[in-house]
Amino acid sequence: MLRRALSYGFRFIVRGRNRLYERGFFLPKSTEVPVISVGNIVAGGTGKTPVTLLLAERLLKDVRVGIVSRGYLSEAEKRKEPLLVSKGAGPLYPPEKCGDEVFLLSSRLPEAIVVAGKDRIKAANMAADAGAEVVILDDGMQHRRIARDIEIVVVNGHDPYGGGYFLPRGSLRDDPKRLREADLIVINGGEEIENNFPQVVVENRPQKVFFSDGKEIDIAEKSCVGVFCGIANPDRFVQAVERMGCKVVETHFVADHRKIGNRELMNFSSRAKERGAELLLCTEKDAVKGLSFSKSALPIGWVKSGLVIKKNQKGWEELVAKVKKLIGES
Known part of the structure; x- marks a missing residue:
């Protein structure tokens, strides 16, 4: 009973916050360069960081990419100011300083500019000042304070809606209705979900x-x-x-x-x-x-x-083309 009550309470808070943004009571802040959010509607485990890695690898062939991540359970997460982890030549700090996922991203993508910190707006602008032409937010969906140009949502193909309930009864941390806002849904494992969503399937x-x-x-x-x-x-x-x-x-x-x-x-x-x-x-x-x-x-x-794309490679390339167009217009 307690978990059910807490779940209803959390759902009320999430939906209320979303409505305030949708009706213009809260306004997202823009950054110096286009922003791509990679996020999810459930708590953890869908593969946001691997999708960020896959997208950044593709974009780095043509443009300078910045990646912003919180740096969970690291010193960077506790700082007031973001930490510039990589200037485009690999990690400058160890994992305990910047976070395991941030260190992994900056190691696998040494050409990328990587910033860790809880203030995503400051972090994105820091990446832009360091030369990034586009910024990817790793786990950015719920950070509505920062404006984004493209929304990518990653879901677990075997359980896309977190059991159908909000935390803590289920694993939803955002309203499934927000999938309608996505420019692309990435299905990690399993098969395609409802056909009215633009989506690719990866493994x-x-x-x-x-x-x-x-x-x-x-x-x-x-x-x-x-x-x-x-x-x-x-x-x-x-x-x-x-x-x-x-x-x-x-x-x-x-x-x-x-x-x-x-x-x-x-x-x-x-x-x-x-x-x-x-x-x-x-x-x-x-x-x-x-x-x-x-x-x-x-x-x-x-x-x-x-990650490898199993279905709708065309949809993925269309998204990449959309990003390049945004950069050209900015």
């Missing part, structure tokens, strides 16, 4: 596996592995590992953005070894957190993965 696929020193691992079919991670949707990572042909014999999950402790890692690796595991695997996001690999009873590898 997260493992690409390579590396040791901590950067040496690539050649994983044989039917290898027994243990899997650990601190991400919002760990089951998706387990499924990806299984699609590589591995047999997952033991798992250990911690909260999103959290680093697994040394003792935890030691105990988990011992359990996995007893179950027949030859190797432990984690995500790239976990690997950048500075794990103590020497504390493990088994070697540890991290999986580099990326």
Whole structure:
């Protein structure tokens, strides 16, 4: 009963806030360059950061891209002023200073200008001052204070509406009606949803596996592995590992953005070894957190993965063309 009451209360607050923006009582503030928001309507785990990565990789072929992210559970999140993490030559700060996802983005996209901070307007303008021609907001949908030119919404194809209820009864954090505002809906896994929405379907696929020193691992079919991670949707990572042909014999999950402790890692690796595991695997996001690999009873590898578009490549390219047109007009 309590969760139901809290869920109704949260829904009332969210819808009320949205109406104030829709009716012009609150006005979003514009920035110096076009802004693309990549967000979702549920709490975590849909793949916003991988979509940001995919879009930025595509745009960097033609324009200078800025990426703005909050820097969850990092020093940057607590600062009054945003932190310029990358000037277009890779990360200038470690993950604990800027956040695991921010560090990952600036490492995978060294040409991008990356800024971390809770004030998205200041962060976007900082990216523009550093040379960005367009700014991508990672997890920007609920930050309505900043005006955006393009809205991309990422949904879990297997549960697009968060169980149909707002937090905490379900996982909705925004009104599903806001999907109508989207320039594009990205379905991560599963199939297309209602046909009246512009959408593409993507899938997260493992690409390579590396040791901590950067040496690539050649994983044989039917290898027994243990899997650990601190991400919002760990089951998706387990499924990806299984699609590589591995047999997952033991798992250990911690909260999103959290680093697994040394003792935890030691105990988990011992359990996995007893179950027949030859190797432990984690995500790239976990690997950048500075794990103590020497504390493990088994070697540890991290999986580099990326999104591929399964359906409506044309729709994706149309969105890219729309962004380029915006930049040309700004």
